[in-house]
Structure formats: structure tokens, C-alpha cells
Amino acid sequence: MKMETFLLSAAGGGGGESLLGSIKIAVLPIAKVFTMCFLGFLMASKYVDILPANGRKLLNGLVFSLLLPCLIFSQLGQAITLQKMLEWWFIPVNVVISAVVGSLIGFVVVTLVKPPYPYFKFSIVQIAIGNIGNVPLVLIAALCRDTSNPFGDMNTCSTQGTAYISFGQWVGAIILYTYVFRMFAPPVEGTFDLEEAILPCKIPQQDASSEYTPLLEQEDAPMDSDNSNNKGKIKDFLVFIYEKLKLKQILQPPIIASILAMVLGAVPFLKRLIFTTDAPLYFFTDSCIILGEAMIPCILLALGGNLVDGPGPGSSRIGLRTLVAIIFGRLILVPPAGLGIVMLADKLGFLPAGDKMFRFVLLLQHSMPTSVLSGAVANLRGCGKEAAAVLFWVHIFAIFSMAGWIVLYLNILF
Numbered sequence: 001m002k003m004e005t006f007l008l009s010a011a012g013g014g015g016g017e018s019l020l021g022s023i024k025i026a027v028l029p030i031a032k033v034f035t036m037c038f039l040g041f042l043m044a045s046k047y048v049d050i051l052p053a054n055g056r057k058l059l060n061g062l063v064f065s066l067l068l069p070c071l072i073f074s075q076l077g078q079a080i081t082l083q084k085m086l087e088w089w090f091i092p093v094n095v096v097i098s099a100v101v102g103s104l105i106g107f108v109v110v111t112l113v114k115p116p117y118p119y120f121k122f123s124i125v126q127i128a129i130g131n132i133g134n135v136p137l138v139l140i141a142a143l144c145r146d147t148s149n150p151f152g153d154m155n156t157c158s159t160q161g162t163a164y165i166s167f168g169q170w171v172g173a174i175i176l177y178t179y180v181f182r183m184f185a186p187p188v189e190g191t192f193d194l195e196e197a198i199l200p201c202k203i204p205q206q207d208a209s210s211e212y213t214p215l216l217e218q219e220d221a222p223m224d225s226d227n228s229n230n231k232g233k234i235k236d237f238l239v240f241i242y243e244k245l246k247l248k249q250i251l252q253p254p255i256i257a258s259i260l261a262m263v264l265g266a267v268p269f270l271k272r273l274i275f276t277t278d279a280p281l282y283f284f285t286d287s288c289i290i291l292g293e294a295m296i297p298c299i300l301l302a303l304g305g306n307l308v309d310g311p312g313p314g315s316s317r318i319g320l321r322t323l324v325a326i327i328f329g330r331l332i333l334v335p336p337a338g339l340g341i342v343m344l345a346d347k348l349g350f351l352p353a354g355d356k357m358f359r360f361v362l363l364l365q366h367s368m369p370t371s372v373l374s375g376a377v378a379n380l381r382g383c384g385k386e387a388a389a390v391l392f393w394v395h396i397f398a399i400f401s402m403a404g405w406i407v408l409y410l411n412i413l414f
Helices: 002-010 014-043 051-080 081-087 090-113 120-128 134-144 155-169 169-185 229-246 253-266 268-274 283-294 295-309 315-316 320-347 354-365 374-383 384-413
Strands: none
Touching: 014 081, 014 268, 014 295, 051 081, 051 253, 051 283, 081 120, 081 253, 090 120, 090 155, 090 320, 120 169, 120 320, 120 374, 134 155, 134 295, 134 354, 134 384, 155 169, 155 253, 155 354, 169 253, 169 315, 169 374, 253 268, 268 283, 268 320, 295 384, 315 320, 315 354, 315 384, 320 354, 320 384, 354 384, 374 384
8 A cells, every 4th residue: 555655656646745755864864875985085085195095994994893893782782682582583584585585686687697707606696695784774873863764763763773783784794604605616717817827826736626625724633542532522523613614704793792782682680780771881881882873984984985996907807797787686676576575574474563663674684785795705715806896886876776765665664
């Protein structure tokens, strides 16, 4: 019914004023984001040069290692309870479904486009894996700052939105460092840079494809008597699991903050000890809140500064046709599929009744540009330049696509 109302208003029906209001609500957060990114771009440009490459690297590290974990810990910890964790179960499930459906759409698109070798799996991932953390957090923060936002009180809107987004981030990290890591495996030549593939390897590899070369070198366990006892076997098993699941890569600071917030917030005694305003240890949470508030401007300045380098040589390697296909698949084809998934889940009663912010966050998870963290995984696997090119162009066009999808979502939800 709401979809019909939206279509009537778009066609010039009685809801034109409501449509213009939703366009204003949707466009203003994008305009705020664009303004801060432009300032970061200006600071990094050669005309100002206050934010050079080394400075942006340090700023990115500060955001990822301190500011973002503080934001997640404070907001998720305050909002989460054991009951809410049971109610929010569809958020991590939605992240998994988004990756699966995006991969299927990516496979169809890439099969039709036929990207240059060896970028078939690479192109699928660029369509499949959206940014479920940083960009939604920025949009929710910008949206909630407006007193006319449709989600009510500014503080409640921000806390709920941040908590919902943070609750799904740990699943996204697992997908990135398992599925995406495997999909970004180098070709049989051992590198994505085929010009270097003809050169002799510095370290010859015998009877092993680079696809199966582990990220970290593993030393052969010495065959001694210690392996015979149970303690040695348990230790070897734990080391195997640690390296096989790549827990070192998965357990990044934002994910550790999410896990701590869920554990502490789900236990009533610990929650009263840390997260309530009259708690004896609330000074720590309040410090995290102060630091977390700096995350949004810092990450936008860094993102805008990173755009000053442009797409780089990766664009020519992937090709214009493949870039257009990735942008079209990620920003145009995946969101309608996500809308169908969320509406079906709502019909089946999987979502909390009457919680519009919950549904809005689920829809955002399907509508974001390609994950920035996939670029970090691409760097590990040797295709960082190509990933940087995709991220550049996808984020440029996402400015327009996100505004359009947010207008649609707000008219459906309200």
C-alpha cells in the first residue's frame, strides 16, 4: 500500500509535498557527507597540502584502531540487552544474505560482461560486498542530526542506528577475511600484474599454486615426543584453527569492540556497572562517547583526501566496460533485491514490529557502495590498485544512487 502511495505521489498525486519533504531529508545527509569529503579533498590537494599521503594513513589508522571502536563500544553497549540480541537476529543474517544475493547478481553480470583475465572473481566480489559499517554510520549520524528526521529524538535515533549497524559488523568481517580473501586469490602466474609474471620468482615455489599459498608462512612442527601428549595436540589444534580461520585478520579493533559491547551489555550486572549514566565506571563509557564523536568527521576527511589520487592505473587494467558493469550491478541491481528480501522478512514476521529504524538499516546494508575494507584485503592479495580504482568510481556514483534509494525507502517506511 505504501509503495502504491509513493508511486502516486511521484506521478503527481496528492502526496507531492510529502515526497518533496522526503527528498529533502534524503539529500541533506548526502550533502553533509559530500561537503566534509570535499574539505578533506581540498586539504589533501597540492594547493593546500595539509593532509598528505602519510597524514591520511595515520588518520585512517587512528579512526580504525581507536575512534571507530570507541563509537561502537559506547553506542552498542548502551543499546544492547540479551532480549534485544534475540530480537535483532535478522541483522547478521541479512548481512550474509546480502553477500550471497550480491554474489549471484555479480556472477550473472560478470558472466555477461566477460572482464579481462584474471579479474572474473575480483569483479564478482566488487558487486557482492557492500560497506555495511563506515558509510551507514556516517549517513545515520548525518540524518539524525536533523531535528526533522523521521526517526524521532536525535539521541535515540543516533544510538539505535549505530547499535543496529554495529551489531552486524562482526559478520561482515568474517565474510571479508574468509570468502573475500579466497575470491581474491592471485592467478596461477602468482600475481595480478601479468607484466611481472614473466619475471623469475625470487623464491621458487615447488608444486604449489599461489592460490593455495597461505597468508602467513607456517613452519613445520617438529616431530618430537611433545606431540604425543594431549597438551601438545590441543595446542597444535588451536594453532591450526587460529591460522585456518585467519582469526588474526578477523579480530580487528572494531570487531573486538563489538564483541565486548555485546558481552558486557547482555549481562545486567556488567551493564549497570559500565553503561548506565550513574554507573561507577561510566567515566570510561563517556570517554568513548567523546572519542567516538570524532570518528565521523575524521573518516570523511580521510575519504575525501584519498580521492585526490584519483583512480590510478587500476582503471585501465580492469577496463571501462567492467567498471561500468560493477557500478551498475552494485548500485542499481543489488538494492532492489535487498528491498525484496527485507519486505519478505517483514511479511514473515522476522523483524521487530513497528521499528522503522531497524528496517531502514537493513535496507542500507543492501544499498551501500563496495566495502572499503575489501580494498585492504585486495592489498594483501596483490590487487590493491584495481580495488582502489573500483572504490573511487563506485563511491563517486554512490553519492547520487544513495540519495535516490533513501528517498524510496523513506516513502515506503513512512
